Amino acid sequence: DQQVKQNSPSLSVQEGRISILNCDYTNSMFDYFLWYKKYPAEGPTFLISISSIKDKNEDGRFTVFLNKSAKHLSLHIVPSQPGDSAVYFCAAVQAGGTSYGKLTFGQGTILTVHP
């Protein structure tokens, strides 16, 4: 049972344009969401997060949007740069519940930014 899904395995964009990565979840108990970025043969690094009490969180070129009614979140990267090329994972957790830090990850989306 895939509770967090990233339905696009890959995305290709031109440098300078916007990259939009999508993530859907099914568990309505999830209330904290994170995005991680991963380069090949390296561990993921935390990028940005959002609590369910918000619908938007911004950090420089990265913005995460949350639509609770649709159980959907998206990561916008503007402008995209070649160094952004990586695999992006979304993750969700029921913060404060009995999940004890158990993140549920999506399958990942490979982003390629062309110069």
Added chain:
Amino acid sequence: DGGITQSPKYLFRKEGQNVTLSCEQNLNHDAMYWYRQDPGQGLRLIYYSHIVNDFQKGDIAEGYSVSREKKESFPLTVTSAQKNPTAFYLCASSPRTGLEFYEQYFGPGTRLTVT
């Protein structure tokens, strides 16, 4: 520099042998985690530990064992009972309090190949 060390980066074993993957952190984090990543899949939680001498099974613990004798160390043993041990293994850690609890720091990973 604080961080998480996983060694070795690549590991090869014959089927039927147990193998232990090392994970050390100097971030003074209480919580530590082991994940497995397979191609086209997200990270799946194997074991986690929130305090020394205590650990819990994650979603795919069968065929694995861990110990947490020191705060800094959380080794994972892949036993011969694990049916599909070839994978990329990631260790992570986090503080135990606040929302940083969910913003896990990952090590560089160990790629295990069993033939």
